[in-house]
Amino acid sequence: MSVTNSGPPAPRLAHIRTRWLSAVTAALDSDPRVAGAGLVGSLGAGHADDWSDIDLLVVVDDARIDDYAAPGRLPSGPGKPAVAFDARHNGPRGTRAVSGQYVVDGLPLWVDWHIHPVSQAGWTVDSTVIFDRRGLGRLATTFAEHLNAGEHEPATAKGPDDHQALRLGLVPVAGKRIARRSPDTARMIEFLGGPHAPAASWRDHLATLRRLLGGFAATGPPASVSAGHAYLDLVAETL
Known part of the structure; x- marks a missing residue:
């Protein structure tokens, strides 16, 4: 989202997003099996408004990527998961993604989780690092460019x-x-x-x-x- 495409103030939405994000990032940081986590999308780039959703990059060891690529495995903070989908087709081969809606204080919050293995991970120019236990390198690309590089994961069947x-x-x-x-x-x-x-x-x-x-x-x-x-x-x- 560009700065010029911002919406009017919506403090209730901003409040539930802050609460959810604070609880979830604390849960990720307390999990020693998570190598790193960061904000991507508009929040990571510093272009968010009160209406912005959350895009989270979670980095785990290669052998554990499928352990985390499930809604029930990911922390939900103060929210209750309402709908969730396997969205791995939105990323390059070897990565995983989950998209879904959480309900917090009676309002919906959309979250896109990007779960990447250490071997393919790096912090893009428009990301904000929350924590990094492995000293991952910086990339010269944006997160969108990083996602679109190379062949994508095939989509999972949906009814x-x-x-x-x-x-x-x-x-x-x-x-x-x-x-x-x-x-x-x-x-x-x-x-x-x-x-x-x-x-x-x-x-x-x-x-x-x-x-x-x-x-x-x-x-x-x-x-x-x-x-x-x-x-x-x-x-x-x-x-």
Whole structure:
């Protein structure tokens, strides 16, 4: 996210993110099997706003990478995991990734975990190191460039229920785009199952997200549905 694409203040979101991150990084630091951890994405680069999600890079010994590449293995801090997915296809061969939503104080928090083996790890130019037990080197690339280098891990199979849960978890992410007045809002809402409406107003986009969220209520985790509604209420306050 660029600095010019920041949203209006949302102190409740910033507070739950800070609480979650403080607890989780403490848990990682207390685990001697974790070689290092750092922030990547907008938080790592110092370009985050109150609406920003969390991107965490966790470095472990090569032999332990699959031990950590599971939602139940990763710390959840003060939040409760609502939806989670194997996202290894977003990284190069030999790495793992997990994406998911946590519910903290009734609001959703999206987290992308990147789990990398020591043999492939390094701190990119736009990362912020939390701790490093191995003295990993600095890379001359951004984290996005590092992820896109070489062949990617193949995607794991997902069924219809997984895709439905993913769309539910991404409703607040689409809401964030409304708060920021992002030009790709309409495209993301269409991905979630909404109509093709590039000329819709921000209020119309929000109404569409509320309808989509209502459609997920019968099959989605109740905590995620409720948190999604609370998040969209915050988005409504920006209009």
